[in-house]
Amino acid sequence: MKRTLGTCYYPEHWPRAIWEEDAARMAALGLTWVRIGEFAWSRIEPASGDFRWEWLDEAIEVLGAAGLKVVLGTPTATPPRWVCDKHPDMFAVDVQGHPRGFGSRRHYCFSHEGYLDECRRIVTEVAKRYGKNPHVAAWQTDNEYGCHDTIISYSTAARQAFRGWLRTRYPGQGNDGDIDALNAAWGNVFWSMEYDDFDQIDLPNLTVTEPNPAHVQAFRRFSSDQVVRFNRAQVDTIRRYSDAPISHNYMGRITDFDHFAVGDDLEIATWDSYPLGFLEDRVGATAEEQRHYARQGDPDFQAFHHDLYRAVGKGRWWVMEQQPGPVNWAPYNPAPLPGMVRLWTWEAFAHGAEAVCYFRWRQAPFAQEQLHAGLLRPDSVIAPGYVEAEQVAQELADAPDVAITQAPVALIFDYDAAWAWEVQPQGQGMDYFGLVFDLYRAFRRVGVTVDILPPTQRDFGGYRVVAAPGMMTMPDDLKTALAQSGADVLIGPRSAARDGDFTIPVPLPPAWPGLDVTVSRLETLRPDMPIPISGGGHVKNWFELLEGEAESLFLTEAGMPVAMRSGSIIYCGGWGDDAFFDRLVKDVCDRARVDTTVMPMGVRLRDTGAERFWFNHNPHDVEIEGEILGPAGVIRQVKS
Amino acid sequence: MKRTLGTCYYPEHWPRAIWEEDAARMAALGLTWVRIGEFAWSRIEPASGDFRWEWLDEAIEVLGAAGLKVVLGTPTATPPRWVCDKHPDMFAVDVQGHPRGFGSRRHYCFSHEGYLDECRRIVTEVAKRYGKNPHVAAWQTDNEYGCHDTIISYSTAARQAFRGWLRTRYPGQGNDGDIDALNAAWGNVFWSMEYDDFDQIDLPNLTVTEPNPAHVQAFRRFSSDQVVRFNRAQVDTIRRYSDAPISHNYMGRITDFDHFAVGDDLEIATWDSYPLGFLEDRVGATAEEQRHYARQGDPDFQAFHHDLYRAVGKGRWWVMEQQPGPVNWAPYNPAPLPGMVRLWTWEAFAHGAEAVCYFRWRQAPFAQEQLHAGLLRPDSVIAPGYVEAEQVAQELADAPDVAITQAPVALIFDYDAAWAWEVQPQGQGMDYFGLVFDLYRAFRRVGVTVDILPPTQRDFGGYRVVAAPGMMTMPDDLKTALAQSGADVLIGPRSAARDGDFTIPVPLPPAWPGLDVTVSRLETLRPDMPIPISGGGHVKNWFELLEGEAESLFLTEAGMPVAMRSGSIIYCGGWGDDAFFDRLVKDVCDRARVDTTVMPMGVRLRDTGAERFWFNHNPHDVEIEGEILGPAGVIRQVKS
Amino acid sequence: MKRTLGTCYYPEHWPRAIWEEDAARMAALGLTWVRIGEFAWSRIEPASGDFRWEWLDEAIEVLGAAGLKVVLGTPTATPPRWVCDKHPDMFAVDVQGHPRGFGSRRHYCFSHEGYLDECRRIVTEVAKRYGKNPHVAAWQTDNEYGCHDTIISYSTAARQAFRGWLRTRYPGQGNDGDIDALNAAWGNVFWSMEYDDFDQIDLPNLTVTEPNPAHVQAFRRFSSDQVVRFNRAQVDTIRRYSDAPISHNYMGRITDFDHFAVGDDLEIATWDSYPLGFLEDRVGATAEEQRHYARQGDPDFQAFHHDLYRAVGKGRWWVMEQQPGPVNWAPYNPAPLPGMVRLWTWEAFAHGAEAVCYFRWRQAPFAQEQLHAGLLRPDSVIAPGYVEAEQVAQELADAPDVAITQAPVALIFDYDAAWAWEVQPQGQGMDYFGLVFDLYRAFRRVGVTVDILPPTQRDFGGYRVVAAPGMMTMPDDLKTALAQSGADVLIGPRSAARDGDFTIPVPLPPAWPGLDVTVSRLETLRPDMPIPISGGGHVKNWFELLEGEAESLFLTEAGMPVAMRSGSIIYCGGWGDDAFFDRLVKDVCDRARVDTTVMPMGVRLRDTGAERFWFNHNPHDVEIEGEILGPAGVIRQVKS
Numbered sequence A, B, C: 001m002k003r004t005l006g007t008c009y010y011p012e013h014w015p016r017a018i019w020e021e022d023a024a025r026m027a028a029l030g031l032t033w034v035r036i037g038e039f040a041w042s043r044i045e046p047a048s049g050d051f052r053w054e055w056l057d058e059a060i061e062v063l064g065a066a067g068l069k070v071v072l073g074t075p076t077a078t079p080p081r082w083v084c085d086k087h088p089d090m091f092a093v094d095v096q097g098h099p100r101g102f103g104s105r106r107h108y109c110f111s112h113e114g115y116l117d118e119c120r121r122i123v124t125e126v127a128k129r130y131g132k133n134p135h136v137a138a139w140q141t142d143n144e145y146g147c148h149d150t151i152i153s154y155s156t157a158a159r160q161a162f163r164g165w166l167r168t169r170y171p172g173q174g175n176d177g178d179i180d181a182l183n184a185a186w187g188n189v190f191w192s193m194e195y196d197d198f199d200q201i202d203l204p205n206l207t208v209t210e211p212n213p214a215h216v217q218a219f220r221r222f223s224s225d226q227v228v229r230f231n232r233a234q235v236d237t238i239r240r241y242s243d244a245p246i247s248h249n250y251m252g253r254i255t256d257f258d259h260f261a262v263g264d265d266l267e268i269a270t271w272d273s274y275p276l277g278f279l280e281d282r283v284g285a286t287a288e289e290q291r292h293y294a295r296q297g298d299p300d301f302q303a304f305h306h307d308l309y310r311a312v313g314k315g316r317w318w319v320m321e322q323q324p325g326p327v328n329w330a331p332y333n334p335a336p337l338p339g340m341v342r343l344w345t346w347e348a349f350a351h352g353a354e355a356v357c358y359f360r361w362r363q364a365p366f367a368q369e370q371l372h373a374g375l376l377r378p379d380s381v382i383a384p385g386y387v388e389a390e391q392v393a394q395e396l397a398d399a400p401d402v403a404i405t406q407a408p409v410a411l412i413f414d415y416d417a418a419w420a421w422e423v424q425p426q427g428q429g430m431d432y433f434g435l436v437f438d439l440y441r442a443f444r445r446v447g448v449t450v451d452i453l454p455p456t457q458r459d460f461g462g463y464r465v466v467a468a469p470g471m472m473t474m475p476d477d478l479k480t481a482l483a484q485s486g487a488d489v490l491i492g493p494r495s496a497a498r499d500g501d502f503t504i505p506v507p508l509p510p511a512w513p514g515l516d517v518t519v520s521r522l523e524t525l526r527p528d529m530p531i532p533i534s535g536g537g538h539v540k541n542w543f544e545l546l547e548g549e550a551e552s553l554f555l556t557e558a559g560m561p562v563a564m565r566s567g568s569i570i571y572c573g574g575w576g577d578d579a580f581f582d583r584l585v586k587d588v589c590d591r592a593r594v595d596t597t598v599m600p601m602g603v604r605l606r607d608t609g610a611e612r613f614w615f616n617h618n619p620h621d622v623e624i625e626g627e628i629l630g631p632a633g634v635i636r637q638v639k640s
């Protein structure tokens, strides 16, 4: 499949008179895709049942006539005022119990049945009308599930739904659940928290001290399932009227719902990539890194998500929104270093993207995102991002097609584990994403191409190394599949530390067949008390006391084992700093005969089936294989 | 007019038996003014309609008999419990939706009609009784509008009033507004935020992500207008019964309402000057500055407000409350360096104050401000501030009268711009007051006397330089007036960046007649990434990419223009650090032939018509024109 | 009395089949005590009136048969769901007005009459059944009053009760209070805050700015009295059925209620000692100290509480919960240095503890505290704490009995003063506990053994020094008792600064008979502006300007007196840093002929009647009297 470019466009924001010119300019720039419609409910249906299709018919036709393909969004992320007036209790409720109001976007609770019915209705109407439109080449459901902290709702609707969900999870006689089973599974005897009936179970907010982690983890799983249900309702509706592929645009570092589970219902996963905004507000880089990469973005954060969404999309994935200049929503919003828009685009292609779409075509002079750059300025003059997009469009002409190959190393990412770490962090700054990402970075620092896998994966054929750090609940069949995979398996810390009801299993974790390692005790560490490893590096944050007869691979300076191995299974009982994770990853790769190449700071490489890419994320020159690569430089080496 | 001193007194706090002695001591100290009454509602009217005038009659008579002039405050900042019981929904509501309760002060919502009626009623009674009293020489409305974050209220009353206000602002047929006009002006199409009716518009709190900036800015303007309306109701009432001038005591760095608009209804502007408290809680100085000036206060903050309130009072202004010792409300409350109470007093006179009143006469042993120093201790022994006030009183004997002259440099301060920056900061720490104050400081560092002007000013005759940084909305007639003023005009960053509905204008800003500069892009910067200017200094916080053919005055080290000029108009596209603003101000002043004198750190000068003052804000000696000036030293040079 | 050990056990958490083995292992370890039952309400009474005694009968019998003595807890800290359903308004309400919900523990408001009745009922039933049980050797009421910020409640029940409490405190005709007396006492005239009726008085939350400190202090006293009332209801009930001593387990650094007042109704005070958790979350140590003592805990914090609870228990006190390994609730949760569990145990005995019980017997694999270490791991294997407990058990065999002797120095600790400092801190970081603890540390740094005394103490016979820093309200009879005690008395800063209604007395504080010192003014200081003392050390945080003819003991470098003395009374007008408090304490001890010995960092000593103990809180060796004491080392010198 050809690598393609696109943009996000809002015909309803602009005078009808300029649509043709916009479309012509898009085509001239070399774009293939235009996403439209995802915030346009108030224009499609300004009052209940009063549909206005003309403008949208026309917009699609104008774009299509210019040779562009339309990705049509369902408008459910922005219910109009009249929908909210009809369902005054449809708002999500925050942890303090305050309903969140109208006036921005994503102002709905996933558990509200009335709103879900409205969504089924509007999606039906849109899908009916455009399901067979030749220019509508793909769909997008809603927009950025989970953005603005919108998964978790403490509404009455959520409470009711949660009780029903629990009845199903702890099934009893007839339609009712088995409350004794729940009490036992959660250990509710602990503080006399036992329930007589599911209708006594509240959502876990506003408690005096922390609620039962089993209670919270159940609520997190329920909340994720509600998103899957909501998305599936839209997918099922669209499918009845259209054969075009269906996508959703995920965001960066949103772990509040299971992206894989939503992705199972989609043909294509897309995500919205804002490297500079993310560096400022969510990467978690050090102050020095933030300073160094302020205009380039983190060198691994986008790559991680590219690899993640390739897995979520079962191979098919896009960047649906690519930052083309300064954004408006981060704590600080600098402009990208010249060349970075091009680099980010090529980086996505290097990780297997089918398409990269820039958000947005033209900077809006009004409303919330006035200071979010577009390819065009508000006065329709081209902005710097346009020029870089144009360069990529030209470079794509003679570039190979999308060619995904299996990586030598796989990394399992498990949303359930992310919730579990949040529910029971045992210390400040302990978070699952951070741990996994730190290990991912270490593989990248030695030039290793990585695949990310869902926790449901059981076939590991072809991988030399499979890493599953911090995955707190690991089913027996996963343990077995990994043990029999032929790959070297790297687990810990916290792997297999809880059963499915958030209880510590006995025998104690990891209780891994063939691995004589027991986590006897664990501790969390302040940033000022890392534990030095003999030979270099430290354990930070999290440290487990390991017992057993397995071979010790690394020891603390005080002689305590940090990583132990039996056969192909390695258990690492600590969260390493960069120096230690570098040593660990090198050791693992060497044993597994995975080639490694130490990268200069800020340089990363990636292999596709047909090419090897080098990216210079630094604001200065670097030397790569004897060649000087400038700031924001990209090398694309076609494999012979 | 003679410069005078005064104090704030609460006869209702003290035994009747000591009033005469207090009055006699005030007179002996050389005080002219006594402000009373502003918190005494519960003693004037302990129950609805039950008025107790005797004590107040007597207090005024005792003070008057001692030769003191009374400033009588309306008691509306502290409605008694019975008023609140009568109007249980009169409390302001915080951003989370919680009503703020009784038990301190300022517990009313400006939009509550019932409370406004109570205010009209009590002010009528007070004005009737004392409007012609020979000892009542001035009035004060309420007390410190905006203190304790009391302008913005998310109450039902405010919501109703806001809808009415919007109907007027976007007028339609008959009494209704034009909701389509509002939707278009705000760009509500953006996220399907369009309304069918004004009654659907809520206040902009508790939204999921940020609300439409046009919505918020409208709410901010409305909230300010409600203060003007509230104050005007009192002024109109008092005027019916009294010819004495009416004042209000503003606070420091309160930008939540338009002080000029309130001031338009007053004869005199006053403000409450707490240099040490302000340094701790609102100046925004660096840690080093806070340490250096801990016992002296910021060297520019009071001066700025003196100049501001001179403009708000159209020339007539006082310090109504002058800190006389440690206060009780800042994060830390140190004692002033000996001499500073005198310095602060003289500084106010140097900026044109008619009167300086110390708050308060005697430290109260009870209630909220027990640890707020007075001129007397709770045991009536004189406190250190008393001695310094006495010295000023003696020095005033042969000092010239108040003599205001026009400064060579003017600085426009626009409350609407302050709200606009808050509504859309585009980055942490971006605030309008900070920008304007930084530029003001730079003028002061080179000894330039500055006038502050309201945004409605159109006559700039006599000024050599007019600066209007960060004024986001600039009407065309202001642009014209400035262009034709004959003064050099310094604008930017962000000047003229939005139209009256918070939309980016096209052509892009600043779109200034005769100035070929376009802000092509802008970015905000973390504190660790200032942009170096060629020749010295940096741009921090805010940087704009300037295009156009105007002359570049300053360039970044990378060669991008930072300030550009065509004729008398200079556009500066960045927020300078001290070093750059020093260079910019020097450049502007030199071209405009405004004399500059580099001040030693912590030293400031100011010219009146008759005098030149030097103030040493340092805790150590400095040399001024060959003379040694001690800590807290003041030089007053009478012009020959 | 023999020093004994124990543990906390939850038979309801474990299979019936292992109870005997658990009991046998406890006995074999050398434990005497087992606390049970305090969270078991849902198992004792799973539905209203449906009592299930069998399991508890059996558990007590199994433990007793193994030779263990049971401490039986009343289960009122964890009301079951059905109790809450019966009393839906029984939850405490937070400062924002949100009711706190079910799902953890301590979810009740102390003022709720319905819940208090439920408590009387369940305690009656439990006491009836086990009051004469031979194995029930002691009682515990509830669990950790005040933990999780549960003393202060802004509920309707609390508001009603507060009004009644105020009527009693300001009594009037018949059953009503005298509202004029309250208004006068609080100075409500200040901001027209006067009330017409007690029913107008709200709780002091959600006010616009700070409420009247007299109002808040009254609410704090009321809130404490509600705890006393609640506890007394249980004690009175138990006493009707049992002669066994009654205890309550207090927590560390909880100052929200008067522990002495609760203790007056108990035979034994116990507390829950978590040295590592406390160091992380409440000691307030510097970053360097936190790093140094991360695995040992603060060297003075436990000692302070040992001394405090010895006073609360009128000599009889225990550690009811001793940290045996990492806990789960602090910001970070490291493991103790080997030897510290033993050190902590011996330290408690050195301060006069009768018993030390480890929390908990076995780590729970489920619910909130899964990562809280026990003596056993979840798999019943012994954990490191077990081994150290075993060593202590063996060492106790030939150790002397509990032997408390009077210390040479006494320190008064006054909860009312703690509230007063919170109500009116006058600066960030000013808190009473911190001040008292800093002085306590200074005595410890010179090896002085200290007794803590309640504010009601009037007999100071036998003490050479009595210190009462920061005690804001000091009744005349306390002043007299101290003046006549024969001891040197160290007071200030802020001593006797307010009368009983939170008003500054005139003559000004301290107004101490025979001491010619007046606090003329006071100031609070940022951490970066300590005031240097001539000869070494600084005043930090709080500084008072002292006037009078008393002898100056210490002067600032600028010559202002910091501490003054007349005869046996010393007034210190500042909060000293370590260097100054070392000098002050040395001076005081030398004059009073109290022996001092400068301790190496991290080393502390304590004398009992029979022994002298040395404790090395460092992770490295120290030399003590020529002997090397290892990390976590303990020396016990039996007095000859």
Ligand SMILES: [Zn+2]
Binding pocket: A061, A064, A065, A135
């Ligand atoms: Zn077509």
Ligand SMILES: [Zn+2]
Binding pocket: B061, B064, B065, B135
């Ligand atoms: Zn008169």
Ligand SMILES: [Zn+2]
Binding pocket: A096, A098, B096, B098, C096, C098
């Ligand atoms: Zn709330």
